[in-house]
Amino acid sequence: MKTFSRISIVVALGLLAAGCGGVTLIDPAKPQVLGDMTVMPQIRWNQFSTDHKVWTVNGPNLDSLHFFAGVKSGQPLFTPFGARKDQMAVFDAKMLPNDVQDLVVGTLEKQGYQNVRPGNLAPCPFGSATGFCFDLAFTSPDGLEMKGLVTASKRDASLDLVEFVAPSEYYYGELSPTVSKVFASIQTK
Amino acid sequence: MRRILAGTLVSLLAATGARADDSYAMPPPGYTPDMKSDEAGMWMQVDKLEADIKASPARIRDEKLNAYVQGLVCKLAGEYCRSIRLYVMEVPAFNAETLPNGAMVVWSGLLLRSENEAQLAFVLGHEITHYLHRHSLERMRRVVNTSGFVAVFSIITAGAGVGLIGLAANAAAVGALYAHTRDQERDADAGGFAAATAYGYDPGQAPAIWRYVAAETNANPHHEHAVFFATHPEPEERLAAMQKEAAAETAKRGEWATNVDAFHDAVEPFLGRWVADELARGEPLEGVVLFERLSANQPARGLFRYALGESLRKRNAKGDAPLAAAAYHAALDCADAPPQAWRGLGLLAMKDGDKAEAKEDFTQYRAKAPDADDKAMIDFYLTQL
Numbered sequence: 001m002k003t004f005s006r007i008s009i010v011v012a013l014g015l016l017a018a019g020c021g022g023v024t025l026i027d028p029a030k031p032q033v034l035g036d037m038t039v040m041p042q043i044r045w046n047q048f049s050t051d052h053k054v055w056t057v058n059g060p061n062l063d064s065l066h067f068f069a070g071v072k073s074g075q076p077l078f079t080p081f082g083a084r085k086d087q088m089a090v091f092d093a094k095m096l097p098n099d100v101q102d103l104v105v106g107t108l109e110k111q112g113y114q115n116v117r118p119g120n121l122a123p124c125p126f127g128s129a130t131g132f133c134f135d136l137a138f139t140s141p142d143g144l145e146m147k148g149l150v151t152a153s154k155r156d157a158s159l160d161l162v163e164f165v166a167p168s169e170y171y172y173g174e175l176s177p178t179v180s181k182v183f184a185s186i187q188t189k
Numbered sequence: 190m191r192r193i194l195a196g197t198l199v200s201l202l203a204a205t206g207a208r209a210d211d212s213y214a215m216p217p218p219g220y221t222p223d224m225k226s227d228e229a230g231m232w233m234q235v236d237k238l239e240a241d242i243k244a245s246p247a248r249i250r251d252e253k254l255n256a257y258v259q260g261l262v263c264k265l266a267g268e269y270c271r272s273i274r275l276y277v278m279e280v281p282a283f284n285a286e287t288l289p290n291g292a293m294v295v296w297s298g299l300l301l302r303s304e305n306e307a308q309l310a311f312v313l314g315h316e317i318t319h320y321l322h323r324h325s326l327e328r329m330r331r332v333v334n335t336s337g338f339v340a341v342f343s344i345i346t347a348g349a350g351v352g353l354i355g356l357a358a359n360a361a362a363v364g365a366l367y368a369h370t371r372d373q374e375r376d377a378d379a380g381g382f383a384a385a386t387a388y389g390y391d392p393g394q395a396p397a398i399w400r401y402v403a404a405e406t407n408a409n410p411h412h413e414h415a416v417f418f419a420t421h422p423e424p425e426e427r428l429a430a431m432q433k434e435a436a437a438e439t440a441k442r443g444e445w446a447t448n449v450d451a452f453h454d455a456v457e458p459f460l461g462r463w464v465a466d467e468l469a470r471g472e473p474l475e476g477v478v479l480f481e482r483l484s485a486n487q488p489a490r491g492l493f494r495y496a497l498g499e500s501l502r503k504r505n506a507k508g509d510a511p512l513a514a515a516a517y518h519a520a521l522d523c524a525d526a527p528p529q530a531w532r533g534l535g536l537l538a539m540k541d542g543d544k545a546e547a548k549e550d551f552t553q554y555r556a557k558a559p560d561a562d563d564k565a566m567i568d569f570y571l572t573q574l
């Protein structure tokens with residue numbers, strides 16, 4: 001645990017240095033409320049905010065779990081650093097899961113990721129509702145091969161979406177079982 | 190052949206009679222700059238960038254495709270062929286770049302957008318001229334004189350060490366260094382034009398490819414991914430000059446080549462993937478312009494008609510839905526009809542509330558693509574209809 005705490009301090013310092021202020025540690029046993037979603041963290045994460053909540057264990061370049069809660073019609077999932085809001089594809093309440101998948105792919109491309117390939121779009125439980133999920137494969141701006149997992153649900157004309165991305169070498173395999181448990185723990189109001 | 194080679198080199202090196210300073214002409218093949226020179230410093234930086242490009246997972250290593258493009262480069266560069274190292278990269282935007290050290294990067298977006306070998310030859314010839322006339326060195330020295338060494342160093346390193354894709358992401362910063370002047374662009378246009386027409390490539394294809402790309406860029410008010418034009422300014426003026434020159438050159442002989450069959454043979458195995466890359470880029474405003482053109486150019490290719498349908502559906506402007514449906518139907522009339530055209534029709538019908546039509550379309554999609562990776566989602570849609 002001492003080692004883990006040291007790692008957390010290093011990650012937190014790294015996040016602060018990267019300009020991600022307000023890093024907090026997430027208690028693995030305490031349910032976390034993110035918009036209308038409540039999730040069980042499973043493990044200790046570092047949390048910081050941009051225009052949405054992000055959790056990471058090893059730093060955002062190595063693993064990141066993004067919570068997009070209550071995205072309304074006409075809004076982008078988020079606006080990456082250096083991009084303008086009007087350049088981003090936006091959510092539309094009429095979107096079907098295939099369209100939301102395209103929205104995620106287009107948003108990742110705007111972040112500088114390349115050759116984003118979604119796959120295995122399927123209905124998935126999202127709290128007590130039927131949502132949908134899919135996976136991702138893409139290349140990072142640094143040329144790293146990356147993988148991702150997404151789960152989402154559309155209700156009352158808004159979108160709740162959780163996205164996990166990490167380099168396919170080591171970090172994705174290390175954390176994806178935990179992320180799947182986080183996804184399975186989602187409860188909605 | 191030897192006469193053509195000699196003619197090409199003479200054209201490339203001398204087509205630029207208007208150049209103010211010929212001291213930048215590339216020394217003979219095998220040249221490396223003096224280690225104490227500013228040029229050596231620039232090469233050192235781009236060597237790092239080249240190492241990233243070489244190891245990038247986005248690099249297309251297919252021997253046949255590389256041999257085809259390399260053959261074209263060698264034809265146009267003559268004896269400088271051995272100084273140029275080609276890297277074909279799977280990056281969907283239109284771009285080609287020859288770095289100061291001879292690393293030539295060709296993005297798949299250029300190959301997707303070219304209709305024939307002649308169009309590709311004019312673009313490659315243009316880039317080879319930038320290299321042979323050391324425009325980057327000239328530009329760097331100009332920036333040093335106006336901005337100082339620190340600014341130049343930071344601009345170079347903005348691109349180095351972050352891979353090709355990082356280079357694309359930092360295009361605005363790198364473009365500040367590599368953006369060529371209007372004179373350099375005219376010079377590269379002239380050199381590329383002379384080299385390609387010396388091999389009998391149809392002069393009209395030179396303005397055609399630039400016109401196509403300008404139309405795509407102009408369709409997108411954000412111009413965010415117009416990487417090529419970040420480093421190649423003043424397209425309208427150059428286009429007009431090129432059209433005038435092409436008309437004059439065309440009249441000089443009866444037959445010109447486009448080598449369309451050889452080009453299609455080389456790129457055919459990759460088109461499905463490159464179209465998927467372009468669609469994933471999330472720029473449907475540009476995609477509509479691109480795939481309207483490619484569909485018109487190859488009316489029997491269902492892949493381009495399907496991509497047009499996808500671009501229209503994703504653009505989702507007023508009146509796009511029926512146009513998208515028409516494009517999907519046209520795709521399905523082609524021999525290479527992608528099954529995903531049925532999915533596109535189903536999604537349009539489902540959104541339109543036409544359950545019977547959506548059910549029919551999704552059923553067709555499932556039948557034509559039984560192993561589609563979104564089959565579970567489509568089956569779920571079918572339970573809702």
